[in-house]
Amino acid sequence: MEPVLWLLFSAGGVVSALFLPVLVFLFALAVPLGWIEEPGRDRLLGLLGHPLTALVLLGICVLSLLHWAQRFRYTLFDGLRLKAHERPINVGVYALALLGSAAAAVVLWQAVAARSG
Amino acid sequence: MADTITLEVARYRPDRETEPTVEAFEVPLRRDWAVLDGLNHVKDNLDGSLSYRWSCRMGICGSCGMTVNGEPRLTCATFLVDYAPGPVRVEPLANFPVIRDLVVDIGDFMRKLPEVSPWIVRGEGTSVEEGEYLQTPEQLADYSQFSMCINCMLCYSACPVYGLDPEFVGPAAIALAQRYNLDSRDEGADVRMDLLIHPEGIWGCTFVGECTRACPKGVDPAGAIQRYKLTAALQSLKSFVLPRGPR
Amino acid sequence: MSEPAQQTQRPYRPEISRLWWLRRRSYVFFVLRELSSIFVAWSVVFLLLLVRALAQGEAQFRAFLDWAAGPWVVALDVLTLAFLVLHAVTWFNLTPAATVVKLRGRRVPPRAIAGGAYAAWVAVTALVVVLVVTR
Structure with missing residues (x-):
């Protein structure tokens, strides 16, 4: 299991490093604070609800969450010396990551539906 | 340049103490002296009971590793002048059980x-x-x-x-x-x-x-x-x- | 002679504190790097909240933007961006140590691999900005 989880962690590390800084800068700071002209709901929905964009976003979300799961559990093991509770931590972080992935799929599907409907 | 430097050496003598203490020694500060030369000076002239490992003095045998001012170093390749005016703290390698003074269980x-x-x-x-x-x-x-x-x-x-x-x-x-x-x-x-x-x-x-x-x-x-x-x-x-x- | 030797075999094992990583600056930096994962997860949550508001309607989208412009959310997102950049920079810097690429039997120099990673970062960033900003 560890090899697969590590590969997903690495893939998530690459994807989150490439995409998340610009996405957070644009959508968490530039747009809400009015640093750039606000694109408007129709245009944003047209962009983010496009099936291809939604698929890419789903990939970014799932891999980033799996990246978090691996790194965070080792932070707990080593940083907080919780190695003794390895099993519940493993179950907990990956359950959260899978739950988040499912939520991402639902939300992105809703955006695709809202755009076409 | 001062002509001596203080070595603060970790001592642990399991027959006498339950945890390590620090003992300070004044050793000559010479341009060509490594920390290991300082330890050898202590052993030869000041306290013959000091225990540590060393062999080749040229960075090949790998036996003189110790913690120098908090960093793991080969003491034969770590020079006293780089720490002047001192003091230089010499402790055993971290993460290993200490047998005696600067000697760890490998x-x-x-x-x-x-x-x-x-x-x-x-x-x-x-x-x-x-x-x-x-x-x-x-x-x-x-x-x-x-x-x-x-x-x-x-x-x-x-x-x-x-x-x-x-x-x-x-x-x-x-x-x-x-x-x-x-x-x-x-x-x-x-x-x-x-x-x-x-x-x-x-x-x-x-x-x-x-x-x-x-x-x-x-x-x-x-x-x-x-x-x-x-x-x-x-x-x-x-x-x-x-x-x-x-x- | 073996008996006195036995008596003195009492190796000293120091206790490791839960806050061991405060001992050295490089350990603190390492722990900060590892904590970036929390902000990676938060970024995902934030983006999904945005997409959900977009899908729900104009009013929900306005409400989301107002919430996102609140001082606490902005402060959190500034911190998030800082940790994301820390994650990206440390990740790209360590990439050449973890990957060996060979071209025609010769090892590609580590600097070229890191350079490639940074070039990809710039390209992705530019692409996303162009997609979102231009009409």
Whole structure:
């Protein structure tokens, strides 16, 4: 299991490093604070609800969450010396990551539906 | 330049004390003196009971590793003038049990080292008449960096993962496994993989990178471990897809 | 002679504190790097909240933007961006140590691999900005 989880962690590390800084800068700071002209709901929905964009976003979300799961559990093991509770931590972080992935799929599907409907 | 410098040396005499204390010694400060020369001066002239390991004085034997001002160093290659005006704190290597003064118990590393088969493994050896195993300079370059390891254990002393979990195989042993895995003459990769693919093998490493910074020989154990993770992950993915296929 | 030797075999093992990583600056930096994962997860949550508001309607989208412009959310997102950049920079810097690429039997120099990673970062960033900003 560890090899697969590590590969997903690495893939998530690459994807989150490439995409998340610009996405957070644009959508968490530039747009809400009015640093750039606000694109408007129709245009944003047209962009983010496009099936291809939604698929890419789903990939970014799932891999980033799996990246978090691996790194965070080792932070707990080593940083907080919780190695003794390895099993519940493993179950907990990956359950959260899978739950988040499912939520991402639902939300992105809703955006695709809202755009076409 | 002052002509002496203070060495604050950790002392631990298990017959007398339950935990280490610090003892200060004034030693001559000379341009060509390493920390090890200072310790030798103490032992020869000030306190003959001071215990520490050393041998070659030239960065090859790997036995004089200690913690100098908090950093794992070879004391033969760490010069007193670089710490002037002092004091210089000399402690045993971290992450190892202390036997006496600056001497640590290296038994754990000595047990782990042979487990990774750090020698050339051949399925069927060839006879002397058949000649040498030839190797091109490019093939040599693939592993030569990892062959510089002198087993000084500074990387174990720097590694927080090893400090927290002594079961972790550790930087030097994995780097040495990689030294032979990458050798074109070797056929033992599968044998080593069986040991290192365990959670206490490569997966315990979180790429802190301190081992590489501590290494006095430029071996880069951290890089070796990450590269090995990629190899092992792809390998086990392959054996997952082709369960009974050749490994 | 073996008996006195036995008596003195009492190796000293120091306790490791839960806050061991405060001992050295490089350990603190390592722990900060590892904590970036929390902000990676938060970024995902934030983006999904945005997409959900977009899908729900104009009013929900306005409400989301107002919420996102609040001082606490902005402060959190500034911190998030800082940790994301830390994650990206450390990740790209360590990439050459973990990957060996060979071209025609020769090892690609580590600097070229890191350079390639940074070039990809710039390209992705530019692409996303162009997609979002231009009409």
